[in-house]
Amino acid sequence: MFLILKKIDGGSYATNDCGVFQQNTVLAATSLGLGNVIVGMVGTPFAQSEKVAELKAKFKWPEGYEFGMGLLVGHAVKGVAPHEVDESKLTVI
Numbered sequence: 001m002f003l004i005l006k007k008i009d010g011g012s013y014a015t016n017d018c019g020v021f022q023q024n025t026v027l028a029a030t031s032l033g034l035g036n037v038i039v040g041m042v043g044t045p046f047a048q049s050e051k052v053a054e055l056k057a058k059f060k061w062p063e064g065y066e067f068g069m070g071l072l073v074g075h076a077v078k079g080v081a082p083h084e085v086d087e088s089k090l091t092v093i
């Protein structure tokens with residue numbers, strides 16, 4: 001599980017930067033034959049749980065950072081074919 005953190009008040013592109021890291025990691029994992037899922041929900045326990053402080057300590061969460069993106073990488077039980085590109089959703093100018 002990747003917990004991709006961003007600096008609190010790290011600027012308007014901080015979340016995008018997390019997404020860029022996430023997407024590159026997805027591509028790298030896929031090229032290595034590993035399954036992966038982008039998951040925002042993994043951030044929930046670090047925001048809403050009664051055990052936030054305990055969890056953050058366990059994960060060595062640095063001061064001044066907050067959750068940005070989450071990613072699961074592992075050996076997939078089964079694979080699915082990539083989606084077909086729906087060209088009707090593309091606008092070419």
Ligand SMILES: Cc1cc2nc3c(=O)[nH]c(=O)nc-3n(C[C@H](O)[C@H](O)[C@H](O)COP(=O)(O)O)c2cc1C
Pocket residue numbers: 037038039040041042083
């Ligand atoms: C930013 C972001 C956060 C996501 N968070 C979750 C999540 O918490 N739980 C989940 O089941 N899917 C989540 N998804 C969706 C999955 O990553 C995946 O896109 C979805 O299961 C559809 O997969 P498919 O397009 O291969 O069918 C998220 C997607 C994005 C882009």
